[in-house]
Amino acid sequence: MKRQFNRSIQYLKGVGPAKASNLAKLGILTINDLLEHYPKRYEDRSLYKKIAELVDGSIETLSGSVTCIQDTKPRRGLTITKVTINDETGIANLVWFNQPFVKKKLAVGLKLIVSGKIKRQFNKIEISNPEFEILENNDDFINTGRIVPIYPSNESISQNLLKGLIRQVLSEEELWRGETLPPEFIGEFGLVSRELAIPNIHFPDCYPALIDARRRLVFEELFIIQCGLAFLKAKNKKTGGSIKHSADGFLLKKMKNILPFKLTEDQINAWQEIRADMEDLTSMQRLLQGDVGSGKTIIAVLALLKTVENGYQGAMMAPTEILAEQHYDTLKQLLSPLELKIGILNGSMNRSAKEKVLSEIRDGVIDITIGTHAIIQDSVVFKNLGIVITDEQHRFGVKQRAKLLEKGKSPDVLVMTATPIPRTMALTVYGDLDVSIIRQMPPGRKPIRTFLRTNDSRQKVYEFLIKEVEKGRQAYIVCPLIDESEKINSQSAVELFELLTSTVFKNIRCGLVHGKIKVQDKDEIMSSFYSGDIKILIATTVIEVGVNVPNATVMVVEGADRFGLAQLHQLRGRIGRGEHQSYCILLTENKSNETKQRLELMETTTDGFALAEEDLKLRGPGQLFGNRQHGLPDLKIADIVNDIDILLLAKKAAQKTVNNSIYNSYVEQLINTHFPAEFTEILRN
Structure with missing residues (x-):
């Protein structure tokens, strides 16, 4: 990967401070940002029509010779430029409003290629503000005679400016040429090279070339994200120094005997996966998904008991004080026969009560601590933290989660959410975690x-x-x-x-x-x-x-x-x-x-997962992927709803890359180049 990518956009000819400021509003700060400012759609202007064949209301491309040019000023402040062109089948009028510079570019007799929306009225054809190219001067068109890219833009940055800047970068090969993927993946996954993909995503010669370019760049984008997640997962699960819990002991056996209900099959499966993780030498990193009321809390309780009977402390963090208090009340009531010490820590406690709890956590008197983000404050020191559980994971940022991990020596981590996360979202946003799902609802609940x-x-x-x-x-x-x-x-x-x-x-x-x-x-x-x-x-x-x-x-x-x-x-x-x-x-x-x-x-x-999948199709990733709390790069070209097949290939490739030590420096460079600072900060700690 060439460091040229990170050059300021002001390096380019024609970009001064004012244009750079306006480009920044589109998220374009560097050469690489410009290259990755992908078209939102394309218009096929490669097929010319005869003037007689033009259809009212449609966007068409035609070719004709200029026969007349005139400016009129019907009123103060309004200049209308009217250019008449013809071919062997008829004539068409091209009209521009307050764009007198158009007249200076044209002359009678020039042959044009024109694209625009057709207005056919009283057997006359008019095209307002069309795009055009002069056929005699140029055989490498940007706006007509080809598949034309349409970019996300704003009032200050025109389509032509974006196209011109991208053309400028593409003409300076040292700015963008160079492969970013391991060479063997190009052949293994049937990808075109980056040298083909970048020009063809912006100015494709044909639709097959555009499809191949997009597939390659979608793979690259998802591969980079999956590498970061796989690297984080490998870091969190590194052998040595982690807690290895023993098989179920007296507290768990007693808890199962006093439970007033039977666990559902999904709860049993989730618990078996969590128990196996906790009994392994590598640190557990698991996401527990389950609809509201599906019984995640009891699974969390079992995990907390397992760590306590092994001589460790457990911590559970909730996003609000009232939810933390509810968990505290539930656990106190449920665990009262086991005579455990349960503490609560939140921001609204008075100083003396807080100091008492902090002291008991530090001395190991409190077995299980429930709290809000107050748990991650520097003043909270655990004697021997064995497991960290966060409820409603999407409410916490990656930095908060990492800070909670620092409270112990590689404690097991269980994150829970009642927000049903579609498979594609789970693979992308939570790709650093193993996933357990509780779909079944406990028997006896009346459907809403x-x-x-x-x-x-x-x-x-x-x-x-x-x-x-x-x-x-x-x-x-x-x-x-x-x-x-x-x-x-x-x-x-x-x-x-x-x-x-x-x-x-x-x-x-x-x-x-x-x-x-x-x-x-x-x-x-x-x-x-x-x-x-x-x-x-x-x-x-x-x-x-x-x-x-x-x-x-x-x-x-x-x-x-x-x-x-x-x-x-x-x-x-x-x-x-x-x-x-x-x-x-x-x-x-x-x-x-x-x-x-x-x-x-x-x-x-009533199936939350089915609704979440449907929501993703209808509304897109939205807030689940839109906020920066996940610490991942934003998607610029991939569509995690429709690109699931590429996502799975990218995940497979990333796993192979991270598992192969020869790629260590390559993966670190990928992460440093593409991931937000909060993610790389976690990896460094």
């Missing part, structure tokens, strides 16, 4: 009945909700916004709370929570809802990860079309946790068939 309704049914929905409250139940109403917005026609939490508490729910105690209220106030409201004092909780998606309230039986989602299916499923998982029948009601004003069909899936499907 889900209904899609329009705003016409709102009054009936509220009446139904009141009846449920009168039966002693509780309910959630979720809004997509905090405050009223003129731009988005959706109910806001604040506006709806004020409206409902002064009208239909004026005799019912309601609460309001959203991301802008203070953490302490939010926790107080959530605690009041948990205890049953608050009957209806009006909220934003802050309750997506929240307390377990078995008495809550109704979930009303306002503006349901504003949410993804996976997020709706997460919200729905807040109910259906008790013995009573639960109901999820999705309200929407959007009447499009596409929206209706998407939301109707919620009525018929």
